[in-house]
Amino acid sequence: MAESKRQRRVFPDAFKLEAVAAVRGGRPVSVVAAELGLxxxxxxxxxxxxxxxxAAGSGAPAPTPTQEQAAPARRVGPSPADQAAEIGRLRRELDRVRMERDILGKSRAHLRPGDGPEVSYGFIxxxxxEFPIQIMCEVLGVSRSGYYEWASRPESARAVGDRAVAAEIRTAHADSRGRYGSPRVHAVLRGHGRRVGRKRVARLMRGMGLSARRKRRFRRTTDSAHAYPVAPNLLARDFTASAPDRxxxxxxxxIWTAEGWLYLAVVLDLFSRRVVGWAMADHLGHELALAALDMAIARQRPAPGLTHHSDRGVQFAAREYRKRLKQHGMLCSMSRKGDCWDNAPMESFYATLKGELVEQRDYxxxxxxxxxxxxxLEGWYNRRRLHSALGYITPEQKIAAFQAAASAA
Structure with a gap:
């Protein structure tokens, strides 16, 4: 079957440039490559x-330093050895302050007024x-001798088991950068072969103060006041697809930044929930939506007959956009006016993006x-995030399962 053949991966220039920017921003090549699965x-x-x-785009010679810039500065003030000693002292003090702050921050989820020292001992x-025992005892106001006496007592089998499960929970939650709640953490543990109940995971996460990042409501604007043709709603809220690229x-x-708005266009495959195309710009012109569509076409090379669904925004109704859809044999579908539920999976995707990333940042x-x-998008959502709509597997796993089934047929 043609659908079972693995396509050679195509990487548009926008994708390559973002990967290069990540490396130039100070991240190791190996880390960037691992996140992208490359x-x-x-x-x-x-x-x-x-x-x-x-190099091809700039032939200007490098500026020559002035005489003042080239001349070495004369040494004034403390000697280098004294400066190094003072910097070392300040760094040690700063590390201590940061450590105490981290201990207090993490302990708030465990300790409540009136709790006995045993609760503090458990936290320690x-x-x-992560932290030295002496510093934790000082911050929490308990004695080291009391902690060691308590720690020497034998633990119950239940406590030993909870501690082992809690360690795996903490790792799964950290790997998601705090984005996972108990359902997805439970799915991760089950995927690793850990037989544990969902209620137990929820109880341990509450005890450790771990929870999913909360999604906040946000507003979107759609300019549907235009004279371009509007397509019928072919999807009719049937949010299922029999195969990728259908x-x-x-x-x-x-997305707000201190420099102003950054606009994001995304094309999502309904079957796998994979982001197949995206584009970012400082404007909301139709070129932005067209760039995301062109990336999706270049990467996926879909067969004619694909249904493309969007709202009635001017970017998707523009002549150039409709022309591109026609060139590739795509059927244009649009939501009813003012009805965001006609494109509910897309709304869910943006809620995830905002709740798990954007609302946690100040750009x-x-x-x-x-x-x-x-x-x-490329390092987390497509490759590693477990989707409830997919039965808690990733988009890549969904596609791999489809290809395996098609090959076996």
Missing amino acids: PDRLVRGWLRWAEGRT REHVA VWLADLTY LTRDEARADIFQF
Whole structure:
């Protein structure tokens, strides 16, 4: 079957440039490559490719330093040894303050007014790998001798089991960057072979003060007051698809930064919930939506007959956008006016993006937001995030399962 053949992965220039920007921002090549599921050599090749583009685009010589800049500065004040000693002392004090702050912050979820010292002892034992025992005892106001006496007592089998499960919970929650609540953490543990009940996971997470990042409501604007043709709603809220690249959903949103708005366009495959195309810009013109569509087409190379669903926004109704859909044999579908539920999976995706990422950040620049969103889409959402709509598997796992079933047929 043609659907069972694995397609060669295509990486548009926008994808490559964001990966290069992540490396140039100080992240190791190996880390960026691992997040994107790529070999190191491919990312290094993109670095050379980007350097070639930069060199070809600028032939200006490097500025020559002035005489004042080239002259060495005369030494004044304390000697280098004294400065190094003072810096070391300040760093140690700062590390101590930060450690005490972290201990207090983490202990708030465990300790309540009126709790006995045993509760503090339990917190200390759970965090001995993170903080020195002496400092934890001082911050929490308990004695070291009391802790050691308590710790020497034998634990019950239930407590030993809870401690082991709690360690796995903490790892799963940290790997999700705090985005997972108990249902997804439970799915992760079950996927690793841990036989544990969902209620037990929820109880232990409450005890450790762990929870999913809360999603906040946000507003979107759709300019449907235009004279372009409007397509009928072919999807009719049937949010199912029999295979990848049969139904695509498209939408736009915006992210605030200190430099101003950054606009994001996304194309989502309904079957796998995978982001197949995206684009970011400082404007909301139709070129933004078209760039996301072009990325999706280049990466997926869909067969004619795909249904493309969006709202009635001017970006999707524009002549150039409709022309691109027609060129590739796509059927245009649009939501009813003012009815966001006609594109509910897309709304759910943006709620996830906002709740798990954007609302947790204060972006100073658009470039900072772009890098963060790129990592979320390609390094986390597509490859690692467990989706409840998919039975708590990732989009990549959904596609792999489909390909395996098609090959076996």
